[in-house]
Amino acid sequence: MATGKLYTYPDNFRAYKALIAAEYSGTKVTVAPNFKFGETNRSNDFLKKFPLGKVPAFEATNGDCLFESNAIADYVGNAQLRGANQRDSAFIQQWINFGDNEILPASCTWVYPCLGITQFNKQETEKAKEQVKKAMTVLNNHLLTRTYLVGERISQADISVACNLLMLYQQVMEPAFIKPYANVNRWFTTLVNQRQFKKVIGDFKFCTKMAVFDAKKYADLHGQVKKEKEKKQEKPKQQPKQEKPKKEEEEAPAPKEDKDPFAKFPKSNFDLDEFKRTYSNSDTLKVALPYFWNKFDKENYSIWYCEYKYNDELEKIFMSCNLISGVWFWKGHELAFTLSENWQVDYESYSWKKLDPDAPETKTLVQEYFAQEGNFGGKSFNQGKIFK
DSSP states (O other), X not given: OOOEEEEOOTTOHXXXXXXXXXXXXXXXXXXXXXXXXXXXXXXXXXHHHOTTOOSSEEEETTSOEEESHHHHXXXXXXXXXXXXXXXXXXXXXXXXXXXXXIIHHHHHHHHHHHTTSSOOOHHHHHHHHHHHHHHHHHHHHHTXXXXXXXXXXXXXXXXXXXHHHHHIIIIIOOHHHHTTOHHHHHHHHHHHTSHHHHHHHOSOOOOSSOOOOOHHHHHHHHXXXXXXXXXXXXXXXXXOOOOOOOSSOOOOOOOOOOOOTTTTSOOOSOOHHHHHHHHHHSOIIIIIHHHHHHHOOTTTEEEEEEEETTGGGOOSTTTSOTTOEEXXXXXXXXXXXXXXXXXXXXXXXXXXXXXXXXXXXXXXXXXXXXXXXXXXXXXXXXXXXXXX
């Protein structure tokens, strides 16, 4: 029996695949104590065994060293989990790959911003939601007449796919979202309530309200990480040389006042921060755009269209985004970039046209650019960027 030590950080769903497999097979797997992600896995000793520095990583008592979660799970598992025959084994591998390729990338794209791990991208998150729905539909249809993914007993396919779904069921897939997938819900609930699963993940709590991106949480988390990194890189401070005191104390220069470039404009009832939250967390066409036009203050705000002046220089996509253009809005009726030196990096490389908010063509432009889909005046869409 392959006993050994597993290197991982707490609550790593990838490590759960191996730990649950070990519970089913009776393999003794010990989680390495005092493991510190970012330190332990960067040490020379660790990298000699696991060159990529990735976790989970498994060191068997016989000296075998494995990385990649599915390989470790297979190593510590048993014949039941691997499949009763070659045919079942092939189907088990199919569903394991399905979980890693069709579920996991979308899960990370959707959930990680909600946890403050990565920055939020509305377009990518919407794509991820649709990918999750597609994967859940495939699973739901497959499980219509089956208790488990392959055969009549729990296999590694069930373990691995369920682990890839953990974050979704825990953080973002609220009751209304999962309602169409009754077969998947029944299967997942059965698994997380098995003794072997509960031994590893504990009592599982389903999401009751979909988590959303919190910009403050993201900024606080990454600010703290940056401070800790800078603190580690700090060199010991040298003791200053003793100097004779000066007769007169020199005054420190007054800090440069950071003025709000829009301070001179009248106050508006349009709540820009509320719109940004609505746009970030709600459906663009059904919620965000109606909110924008219902609340937009055309007396104190203006809408602008820009195009890059030198598109003939962008013949290759790897150089830049061909035919760069965009729709902007801001407070006031003058070009905002002239209000602050910090905003004048490259605005002169673009032509700027002020739009009439009441014109039908303006409403079309705003919808196409905010939703990042449409005709765009006959232009092909490659990718979108949001500045807020």
